[in-house]
Amino acid sequence: MPGFATDQLLQGLSVDCVIFGFHQNELKVLLLKLKQLDMWALPGGFVGVTEDVDQAATRVLSERTGLEDIFLQQFFLFGDASRHRAGHGARLAELGAIPAEWADWLDRRFVTLGYYALVEYSRVKAPKPDQTSESCEWCALNALPKLMLDHSEILTKAHDTLKKHLNDQPIGLNLLPAQFTMPELQALYETVLGTTLDRRNFQRKMLGYGILNRTGKRMTGAPHKAPWLYEFDEEKYRLALQAGLNTGW
Amino acid sequence: MPGFATDQLLQGLSVDCVIFGFHQNELKVLLLKLKQLDMWALPGGFVGVTEDVDQAATRVLSERTGLEDIFLQQFFLFGDASRHRAGHGARLAELGAIPAEWADWLDRRFVTLGYYALVEYSRVKAPKPDQTSESCEWCALNALPKLMLDHSEILTKAHDTLKKHLNDQPIGLNLLPAQFTMPELQALYETVLGTTLDRRNFQRKMLGYGILNRTGKRMTGAPHKAPWLYEFDEEKYRLALQAGLNTGW
DNA sequence: ACAAAAGTGTTATTTCTACACCCATGC
DNA sequence: GCATGGGTGTAGAAATAACACTTTTGT
Numbered sequence: 001m002p003g004f005a006t007d008q009l010l011q012g013l014s015v016d017c018v019i020f021g022f023h024q025n026e027l028k029v030l031l032l033k034l035k036q037l038d039m040w041a042l043p044g045g046f047v048g049v050t051e052d053v054d055q056a057a058t059r060v061l062s063e064r065t066g067l068e069d070i071f072l073q074q075f076f077l078f079g080d081a082s083r084h085r086a087g088h089g090a091r092l093a094e095l096g097a098i099p100a101e102w103a104d105w106l107d108r109r110f111v112t113l114g115y116y117a118l119v120e121y122s123r124v125k126a127p128k129p130d131q132t133s134e135s136c137e138w139c140a141l142n143a144l145p146k147l148m149l150d151h152s153e154i155l156t157k158a159h160d161t162l163k164k165h166l167n168d169q170p171i172g173l174n175l176l177p178a179q180f181t182m183p184e185l186q187a188l189y190e191t192v193l194g195t196t197l198d199r200r201n202f203q204r205k206m207l208g209y210g211i212l213n214r215t216g217k218r219m220t221g222a223p224h225k226a227p228w229l230y231e232f233d234e235e236k237y238r239l240a241l242q243a244g245l246n247t248g249w
Numbered sequence: 250m251p252g253f254a255t256d257q258l259l260q261g262l263s264v265d266c267v268i269f270g271f272h273q274n275e276l277k278v279l280l281l282k283l284k285q286l287d288m289w290a291l292p293g294g295f296v297g298v299t300e301d302v303d304q305a306a307t308r309v310l311s312e313r314t315g316l317e318d319i320f321l322q323q324f325f326l327f328g329d330a331s332r333h334r335a336g337h338g339a340r341l342a343e344l345g346a347i348p349a350e351w352a353d354w355l356d357r358r359f360v361t362l363g364y365y366a367l368v369e370y371s372r373v374k375a376p377k378p379d380q381t382s383e384s385c386e387w388c389a390l391n392a393l394p395k396l397m398l399d400h401s402e403i404l405t406k407a408h409d410t411l412k413k414h415l416n417d418q419p420i421g422l423n424l425l426p427a428q429f430t431m432p433e434l435q436a437l438y439e440t441v442l443g444t445t446l447d448r449r450n451f452q453r454k455m456l457g458y459g460i461l462n463r464t465g466k467r468m469t470g471a472p473h474k475a476p477w478l479y480e481f482d483e484e485k486y487r488l489a490l491q492a493g494l495n496t497g498w
Numbered sequence: 499a500c501a502a503a504a505g506t507g508t509t510a511t512t513t514c515t516a517c518a519c520c521c522a523t524g525c
Numbered sequence: 526g527c528a529t530g531g532g533t534g535t536a537g538a539a540a541t542a543a544c545a546c547t548t549t550t551g552t
Contacts, residue, residue: 012259013360053328053360077326077362079302111262111302113326167417167497183504193498200506201542208540223551224503248416248495249442432531449533450515472524473530 006105009046014112015057016044016151017072018158019065021121022175027141027191028121029155030064032133034148035097041133041148042155044112057115064136065124071174072117075161078154079111085149097132116158118175163193168244170211173232181219181227182206209245211236255354258295263361264306265293265400266321267407268314270370271424276390276440277370278404279313281382283397284346290382290397291404293361306364313385314373320423321366324410327403328360334398346381365407367424412442417493419460422481430468430476431455458494460485 019030031040043064047056054074062068089106092098098106127136139145141159144152165171171192172185186202206212213233218226268279280289292313296305303323311317338355341347347355376385388394390408393401414420420441421434435451455461462482467475 010261010358010360013262047328049358050330052330053326055330074326077302077323079296079362081299081301081304109259109298111259113328164417164493167495168413181504189498195498197498198542198544199504200544203505205541220550222503223501223549225505225549227504244413246416246495246497249438249444249446430531447516448531449517452532454514469523471530472522472528474522474532476531 006102008049010049011105012108012110013053014044014046014110015053015060016042016112016114016154017057017060017064018042018114018116018155019061020116020118020158020162020175021124021138022188022191023121023138025187025191027159028138029141029144030124030127031137031139031145031147032064032129033135033137035092035132035134036095037091037148038146039148040139040145040151042151043130043136045130053113057113061115061117061119063130064127065119066128067119067123070117070119072115074113074115076114076154076157077111078114078150081109083111083150084109088148092132112154114154114158116162118171118173120174120177122177159192166192168246168248170209170232170237170240170245173234173237179215179217179229179231181229183227185230209240211240255351257298259298260354261357261359262302263293263295263359264302264309265291265361265363265403266306266309266313267291267363267365267404268310269365269367269407269411269424270373270387271437271440272370272387274436274440276408277387278390278393279373279376280386280388280394280396281313281378282384282386284341284381284383285344286340286397287395288397289388289394289400291400292379292385294379302362306362310364310366310368312379313376314368315377316368316372319366319368321364323362323364325363325403325406326360327363327399330358332360332399333358337397341381361403363403363407365411367420367422369423369426371426408441415441417495417497419458419481419486419489419494422483422486428464428466428478428480430478432476434479458489460489 021028021030030043032043033040043060045056045060047053057072057074061070061072085107087107089098089103092106093100093103121138127138129136144155147155166189172180172188176184176188182203183199185206186197186199189202190196211233212230215229215231217229219229220226270277270279279292281292282289292309294305294309296302306321306323310319310321334356336356338347338352341355342349342352370387376387378385393404396404415438421429421437425433425437431452432448434455435446435448438451439445460482461479464478464480466478468478469475
């Protein structure tokens with residue numbers, strides 16, 4: 001991390017990451033609890049002067065989750081002039097979260113680039129808070145706490161984008177364990193979309209994409225027929241990400 | 250326009266507009282010919298300190314084309330650290346296009362937000378060059394001149410995005426005259442997509458979206474049956490833009 | 499034995515695709 | 526009258542939606 005030496009950072013530009021995880025049939029987002037404030041924030045950061053913006057987002061993701069090589073994609077630049085952190089820097093300085101000389105820098109106008117990431121819930125052992133926050137936790141999407149600034153809007157837009165992308169992109173790699181059952185994959189889709197889907201039609205459609213391999217193993221332990229375990233064919237998965245699934249025209 | 254007083258602009262952030270027009274069955278883009286350089290550029294600009302980023306893009310569009318209320322949409326932030334205008338400011342200063350004191354400001358690293366716009370070709374009477382360029386012209390997409398920096402990449406990405414958006418968004422309003430024939434609309438689609446489409450199936454599909462009104466008038470003058478004139482139902486068009494056309498899941 | 503949940507298959511419906519035929523207009 | 530290109534309809538194929546029966550497993 002380039003640290004917090006403001007002269008080593010691009011001014012007025014931040015990145016904020018909406019990090020989605022999937023656990024117990026719920027879509028969750030990784031949020032930071034701000035120090036001594038009853039408010040939460042998306043994990044975010046600034047961009048080093050010699051750092052690609054994508055790199056900065058990757059770094060933020062890795063700092064909070066410890067994960068590398070994760071699906072991460074920019075989805076929108078929030079650039080309204082009204083977007084500023086009036087008093088936020090000063091407040092953080094008061095709380096001792098940052099040195100006083102950073103307060104001014106932080107209080108200027110910022111535009112922020114939103115990224116969304118899909119990560120496997122169980123691989124994130126102990127999410128780490130940053131210096132301005134006291135904890136970093138998974139929050140269920142349907143029971144979100146109060147978020148700072150326009151972070152609710154960013155989060156909503158990330159979710160909307162994800163739903164839209166589901167129409168021509170596969171989802172699941174990095175969000176599910178390496179091996180998973182068809183019902184689990186379906187539950188993921190249903191959760192993201194907020195609907196229910198027909199079991200059999202879902203399976204047919206999904207297999208039709210040709211990005212799944214049946215491992216030959218089954219998931220045992222439940223009092224019913226053991227479902228097959230699948231895994232993604234990563235090569236084909238990546239191709240599908242690029243080319244899109246439903247060609248449309 | 251906030252002018253070019255660098256202290257009134259956000260540092261390190263620019264907007265570049267890919268302005269598409271449609272004329273003689275060709276997709277065209279509005280480009281600027283740089284002064285005394287055999288190179289072209291996308292119309293772009295900087296963001297005033299109290300200006301929304303969207304506003305800045307709208308302003309650039311309006312400055313070059315004179316048009317207001319046009320479909321304009323951000324599609325990507327180009328944020329690689331390697332994106333800088335090394336020597337570009339100095340060169341412009343030498344040419345007298347800008348005052349010397351701006352050269353340094355311009356030569357720093359910039360990230361640029363790409364917008365694409367769809368405008369009606371015939372409504373742009375005399376596109377106006379900015380102060381660093383000697384002319385502003387429509388260029389056919391399949392015969393592009395050499396572009397400055399990564400502007401080719403930006404343009405390509407804009408076109409790709411447009412093609413993708415065609416799968417769930419209508420297109421045509423602001424790109425065609427207020428009244429147009431079905432074959433004209435089809436030609437637009439074919440041009441954007443770079444394919445040919447079946448006349449009858451296209452018509453059925455398009456009418457199925459329910460965003461067109463048949464005016465009752467016909468387009469006469471050609472040596473064949475006169476085609477109907479249609480216009481967009483703007484209300485429904487806008488709804489379709491928001492909700493998407495092919496629901497997918 | 500039973501409940502729960504997965505596997506698989508079938509049919510009806512809708513949508514998409516690929517065509518063919520007729521109609522108006524200017525030369 | 527004829528070439529050009531638009532208007533409309535229709536049969537076959539394909540994709541989607543709706544639904545039923547069988548199988549496996551833990552209790």
